[in-house]
Amino acid sequence: xxxxxxxxxxxxxxxxxxxxxxxxxxxxxxxxxxxxxxxxxxxxxxxxxxxxxxxxxxxxxxxxxxxxxxxxxxxxxxxxxxxxxxxxxxxxxxxxxxxxxxxxxxxxxxxxxxxxxxxxxxxxxxxxxxxxxxxxxxxxxxxxxxxxxxxxxxxxxxxxxxxxxxxxxxxxxxxxxxx
Amino acid sequence: xxxxxxxxxxxxxxxxxxxxxxxxxxxxxxxxxxxxxxxxxxxxxxxxxxxxxxxxxxxxxxxxxxxxxxxxxxxxxxxxxxxxxxxxxxxxxxxxxxxxxxxxxxxxxxxxxxxxxxxxxxxxxxxxxxxxxxxxxxxxxxxxxxxxxxxxxxxxxxxxxxxxxxxxxxxxxxxxxxxxx
Numbered sequence: 001x002x003x004x005x006x007x008x009x010x011x012x013x014x015x016x017x018x019x020x021x022x023x024x025x026x027x028x029x030x031x032x033x034x035x036x037x038x039x040x041x042x043x044x045x046x047x048x049x050x051x052x053x054x055x056x057x058x059x060x061x062x063x064x065x066x067x068x069x070x071x072x073x074x075x076x077x078x079x080x081x082x083x084x085x086x087x088x089x090x091x092x093x094x095x096x097x098x099x100x101x102x103x104x105x106x107x108x109x110x111x112x113x114x115x116x117x118x119x120x121x122x123x124x125x126x127x128x129x130x131x132x133x134x135x136x137x138x139x140x141x142x143x144x145x146x147x148x149x150x151x152x153x154x155x156x157x158x159x160x161x162x163x164x165x166x167x168x169x170x171x172x173x174x175x176x177x178x179x
Numbered sequence: 180x181x182x183x184x185x186x187x188x189x190x191x192x193x194x195x196x197x198x199x200x201x202x203x204x205x206x207x208x209x210x211x212x213x214x215x216x217x218x219x220x221x222x223x224x225x226x227x228x229x230x231x232x233x234x235x236x237x238x239x240x241x242x243x244x245x246x247x248x249x250x251x252x253x254x255x256x257x258x259x260x261x262x263x264x265x266x267x268x269x270x271x272x273x274x275x276x277x278x279x280x281x282x283x284x285x286x287x288x289x290x291x292x293x294x295x296x297x298x299x300x301x302x303x304x305x306x307x308x309x310x311x312x313x314x315x316x317x318x319x320x321x322x323x324x325x326x327x328x329x330x331x332x333x334x335x336x337x338x339x340x341x342x343x344x345x346x347x348x349x350x351x352x353x354x355x356x357x358x359x360x
Binding site: 001013014015016017019020021023024027028029031032035036045049052053056111112115126127130131132133155158159161162165 | 197210280300
């Protein structure tokens with residue numbers, strides 16, 4: 001059964017099993033994306049939850065122009081950015097900074113730690129492009145920016161990532177790496 | 180070194196390796212579904228195997244079962260029938276609603292042939308209840324993904340019926356347990 005079939009079943013009869021099937025199919029991927037982009041786990045949970053509620057309310061307007069997962073990811077990103085703008089961080093962790101990503105044992109930072117230390121705008125384009133594999137056009141749609149902005153921001157985000165990644169001590173992540 | 184943009188191959192590979200699914204906490208699905216039910220956006224129990232069987236009954240494919248979910252003798256051709264639970268384990272068939280139509284068709288076929296049947300898919304968001312502590316995540320190694328309750332004369336007939344269950348064709352296992360009368 002396709003996503004479109006499940007969406008139709010949900011819209012036509014508020015079919016809980018159709019909703020749960022969509023959830024089972026897409027929740028792990030969308031939650032993974034949001035977890036990589038959120039400042040805190042609590043932000044990720046709240047944005048993810050709100051995204052599904054909004055998606056359910058707007059399911060009838062889903063026309064299938066994009067993949068359901070992309071559509072849902074866009075909603076979740078909006079929820080996350082709204083939370084960020086409103087300064088809602090339930091765990092009072094606040095936005096991460098570089099010092100937060102310096103392990104006491106001086107090991108090499110892993111990628112997730114470097115990403116967490118970056119600013120949200122840089123992290124967003126880097127994750128969406130280099131981790132999730134979205135195009136600049138898709139990122140523009142997801143973030144409400146111009147494709148050109150996505151490109152220029154990605155270039156600066158990569159520089160920031162590389163600087164943090166290379167500055168961390170420890171062995172290179174892969175043998176034979178040219179890092 | 181191919182430095183497309185300003186990352187090395189190793190850095191690009193390290194970033195790409197971050198792409199992985201992360202199962203959300205089970206409590207989130209429970210919260211979302213509960214909220215949607217409260218708002219009237221979800222019809223509890225809509226769809227699924229039970230609906231399929233109910234629809235068959237409404238169409239008159241088998242009489243005497245409506246209003247008595249577990250009443251095998253009423254509609255069964257054999258008044259000596261007993262109830263058996265078919266527990267569906269593993270397999271990919273009921274993880275995301277895939278193959279649901281196939282399961283529904285199988286249940287309809289049983290009803291049409293005079294075998295009482297009902298069943299449900301089971302959600303993954305289960306907890307283990309305790310009298311002394313808050314509900315905890317299940318520690319059991321494997322959970323059923325769904326179940327059917329059928330009427331059959333004996334364990335042999337129940338096993339024969341179970342052997343036709345589409346769950347077996349999708350890598351799952353079906354365990355037949357008699358209900359103690």
